Amino acid sequence: MFVLRLLLKNAFRHRLRTLLTIVGLVVAVSAFGLIRTILEAWYAGAEASSSTRLITRSATSLVVPLPLAYGDRLRSVDGVRSVSWANWFGGIYKEPRNFFPQFAVDAATYLPLHPEFVIPLDQRIDFLRDRGGAVVGRKLAAKHGWQIGDKVPLIGTIYGGTWSFTVRAIYSGAESSTDENQLFFHWTYLDETLKKRSPTRRGAAVGVYVVGIDDPNNAALIGARIDEQFRNSRAETLTETEKAFQLGFVSMSEAILVALQAVSFIVIVIIMAVMANTMTMTARERLAEYATLKALGFGPGFVVRLLFGESLFIAVIGGALGMLATLPLAQALASVAGGFFPNVHVSPGTLALQAAAALVVGGVAAAWPAWRMSRIDIVAGLRHVA
Amino acid sequence: MNAGPPLIRIRGLQKAYRRGDQEIPVLQGIDLDAGYGEFVALMGPSGSGKSTLLNLIAGIDKPSAGTIAIGGVDIATLSESELADWRAANLGFVFQFYNLMPVLTAAENVELPLLLSSLSARERRERVSQMLELVQLGDRAEHYPNELSGGQQQRVAIARALATDPQLIVADEPTGDLDRHTGAEVLSLLERLVREMGKTIVMVTHDPKAAASAMRLVHLEKGVLAEEVEPA
Numbered sequence: 066m067f068v069l070r071l072l073l074k075n076a077f078r079h080r081l082r083t084l085l086t087i088v089g090l091v092v093a094v095s096a097f098g099l100i101r102t103i104l105e106a107w108y109a110g111a112e113a114s115s116s117t118r119l120i121t122r123s124a125t126s127l128v129v130p131l132p133l134a135y136g137d138r139l140r141s142v143d144g145v146r147s148v149s150w151a152n153w154f155g156g157i158y159k160e161p162r163n164f165f166p167q168f169a170v171d172a173a174t175y176l177p178l179h180p181e182f183v184i185p186l187d188q189r190i191d192f193l194r195d196r197g198g199a200v201v202g203r204k205l206a207a208k209h210g211w212q213i214g215d216k217v218p219l220i221g222t223i224y225g226g227t228w229s230f231t232v233r234a235i236y237s238g239a240e241s242s243t244d245e246n247q248l249f250f251h252w253t254y255l256d257e258t259l260k261k262r263s264p265t266r267r268g269a270a271v272g273v274y275v276v277g278i279d280d281p282n283n284a285a286l287i288g289a290r291i292d293e294q295f296r297n298s299r300a301e302t303l304t305e306t307e308k309a310f311q312l313g314f315v316s317m318s319e320a321i322l323v324a325l326q327a328v329s330f331i332v333i334v335i336i337m338a339v340m341a342n343t344m345t346m347t348a349r350e351r352l353a354e355y356a357t358l359k360a361l362g363f364g365p366g367f368v369v370r371l372l373f374g375e376s377l378f379i380a381v382i383g384g385a386l387g388m389l390a391t392l393p394l395a396q397a398l399a400s401v402a403g404g405f406f407p408n409v410h411v412s413p414g415t416l417a418l419q420a421a422a423a424l425v426v427g428g429v430a431a432a433w434p435a436w437r438m439s440r441i442d443i444v445a446g447l448r449h450v451a
Numbered sequence: 452m453n454a455g456p457p458l459i460r461i462r463g464l465q466k467a468y469r470r471g472d473q474e475i476p477v478l479q480g481i482d483l484d485a486g487y488g489e490f491v492a493l494m495g496p497s498g499s500g501k502s503t504l505l506n507l508i509a510g511i512d513k514p515s516a517g518t519i520a521i522g523g524v525d526i527a528t529l530s531e532s533e534l535a536d537w538r539a540a541n542l543g544f545v546f547q548f549y550n551l552m553p554v555l556t557a558a559e560n561v562e563l564p565l566l567l568s569s570l571s572a573r574e575r576r577e578r579v580s581q582m583l584e585l586v587q588l589g590d591r592a593e594h595y596p597n598e599l600s601g602g603q604q605q606r607v608a609i610a611r612a613l614a615t616d617p618q619l620i621v622a623d624e625p626t627g628d629l630d631r632h633t634g635a636e637v638l639s640l641l642e643r644l645v646r647e648m649g650k651t652i653v654m655v656t657h658d659p660k661a662a663a664s665a666m667r668l669v670h671l672e673k674g675v676l677a678e679e680v681e682p683a
Contacts, residue, residue: 066572067559067562067566067572068566070559071552071554071555071559074554074555075554078553078554353550354550354552354553357544357546357550357552358563359511359535360509360511360538360544361538361539361544361563361564361567361611362535362536362537362538362539362540362542362564362567363535363539363566363567364532364535443511443512444506444511444512447511447546447550
């Protein structure tokens, strides 16, 4: 108890210095946590993917569509349970910063393949009946204040013109990782509208096929069978698991992710250096006190414990406040960039990493001064006063 | 004063420092005894080796040669950790600049060396209270060093030195930072410790008036005992 009291009194001996060190720690630990949260959100799509779904797309490029006729052939492939399809719409709601994913889907087959989108039965029926209807995620509806029956106008970027959809259903995620920031509408509405606008348009085209399979263990085999079906055709396919498909998007920004990871650790290294400097300065100022303690009979271990204790105490306060600050910061990020990062939340893993980072900072910062002070010559240390 | 074997028995004590290739002798063959309940003042000009001798007696420095037997233990042969334990149990320190912990109250400063004892918290508090009463600072227990005068701080330091009830107290210029009147009070207190409690005090001082409080005055000159004189 006495030692703890001495440690606390020492920690707040220079209040401004300690306060500034804590502020530095709060900034560093919260920045570290926020970057880790962004990184996790980046991978969230892949993490939330189903192991019983494959994505079949053009082998040439994702922007090259596949014929609608492939659907029947896909159904005939051994191991395939069901087939659906979707097109990326890429519309703008009012202004580009309101970005959220929109897909034209074959609703009758798409929704059964995605049980993670939980829709009340009456709304589901309404959506399936209305070709101009849309189903939107709970968070997306809340963000824009959409209610059932509201009209949602989108300005097409891939498919030009203004498109209007009626909100017929609002889905909730079955799991916390389910993206609740998407909008789905009927692929037939897209196809028919395009046909009306351009009667000479060639056959209907599909962005990607979503293939349901029974056994995830056979994913690679089924994927190979599908691609074999269309080998040497006009539109060869590339089939992969939904997770691999999502990770493909992530890998496009691999360099950014690596840079972000590096920055997250650099932030910690910087605060470590700052705090080590603070602790070194602190120890040097107290040289005579440590020499006095040793002269009174306290061993080097006592001095080491005092310095480590003080450093860890400051680190724990800074780390805890930094962790607390991360929560509203992540919420703010979610509200600003929820469309890009649908699953922004501070995970227990991130909190654990933040706590570990704070403790490492506290420990490393005290290591050098503690080692130095444990070895001070008592006579030289006492002379420091005079 | 005890007629038995001396508390401090120093024989052939040498201390030299190395500066590069050069060896600088500080103490050269010191022989010195000090008995139980004796108050010895070490005097001498700057660089005479009196502070080095005090540090060696206190076990915070190691001799180059010779023996320093204190209470029958040759502390020159002890390891660092053994010396730390020995100091905690057998020695009280009084410094020129008091060397109190600024973040601790007077009572906490006195309690500090007791952390190394086996006393319970309650026993420690009782001992602290006794020591502060002894130095007439019972009413200043909760004051921090910066709230006390120089003389009061030195009395707290003396209480701290006495807390573990050591036989030997070493004092390095205990009045060096005090005015004449306050210094006299501190010396009077040290005399009381010898007279009433039978403590042995070895004190380094430049001040002949302070040295006059001692029973013996040992004069060092260039690392050797020049003479032993009766205090004025």
